[in-house]
Amino acid sequence: MVCAAIGVSLATPAAAARKHPGEHDVRITVQRMRVLMGTPCTIVAEGIDSVWTSATVDSAFELIASLDDVMTLWRPGSELAALDSAQAEVRTQVSPELFAVIDSALTIAAETEGAFDPTIEPLSRAWDLRGEGRTPDPLEIADARHSVGWYMAQIQPAYRTVRFRREHMGFDLDGIGKGYALDLAIDFLRRRQMKRVLIDFGSDLEGYTDGEAWTIDIGDPDDRNTSAVRLVTRQAGVSTSGQSARFFTKSGGHVDRVIDPETGRPVSVGATVTVVAPSGTRSDALATAFLVMGREKIGEFLATRPELGVLWLERQGRTLRAWRWNLPTATAEPNVNIEWAQ
DSSP: OOOEEEOOOOOEEEHHHOOSSSSSSSEEEEEEEEEEEEEEEEEEEEESOOHHHHHHHHHHHHHHHHHHHHHHHSSTSSSHHHHOOOOOOOOEEEHHHHHHHHHHHHHHHHTTTTOOOOHHHHHHHHHHTTTOOOOOOOOHHHHHTTOOOGEEEEEEETTTTESSSSSTOOOOOTTTTHHHHHHHHHHHHHHHTOEEEEEEETTEEEEEEESEEEEEEEEEETTTEEEEEEEEEEEEEEEEESOOOEEEEEOOOOOSSSTTTSSBBOOOOOOEEEEEEEHHHHHHHHHHHHHHHGGGGGGHTTTTTTTTTEEEHHHHHHEEEEEEEEEEEEEOOTTTOOOEEO
8 A cells, every 4th residue: 555644743742751660760762763664664662661662662673574574575585475376276374474464354355345455466466566567458457357356365264274266366465564564563562561652654653652642644645745634543553545656657657556456447536545443454454445435435334333533635626625534633734724524
């Protein structure tokens, strides 16, 4: 998933000064950044011991880095690349980590009726989304779509096996992988007794706090580096999906990176959608799903899911319009004129 930017206010003046019982009575804030999965990843963590907090943040980075070897397709030797090369009807046993993210991906695919479809890899290859980009002809798109369908990928939990029911199928986990990595890293940091944490992973972030809430900045759909809306959250995964990150092909056309599994073509919308969910896995995948679904279907989907919050931003002429569901803390940035449609 390639998205509009998410930013975050990292200052922690109140929480950093609080006293705590025990051997150490002053909180330590550690902030570090590494490039992981091709994306800058920043971790801010508060603990009560500088050595322990620093070591814990380093270990969280290593955990995320280890997942890159499991579920990326940008590395030919990854576990996912090996799985995607399997022939139809062959049961392939995978690691617990890869099985868990595939299981989650297929669950969300069923929930969204295929708007999020992790088996979209044949279409990703057709459009050369991990290369220079190209525009396939209609016959090539139709051929790729024949091998796309989450319901044709079967898993067997007892043995951690995956089977494709049709030739040339494959998983593309770009729309869920960073969110899954965030969940594992957040769980690790909790178990290591970090008190207040935020991980900013480009278009996806996740955090929690025992004190001051986090303020999240959501970018303008036409300028991802300009903040348009602020969200306040205490514990959630937050992901934004949009088509602002497009690239041009050698033939002079452009390719948007979010593909509609139903049509086999890029989603043609100039909006961004931000999802706030209890986990990074769900926020990541659902942000892609909602962009594919379209704004009109979001309200119906959320009617029975009050735990989800959604923000849709869309330029209409010179006006920035915003729709929000279950997000009372969403407010316009100072000096940003937004027309709230809901």
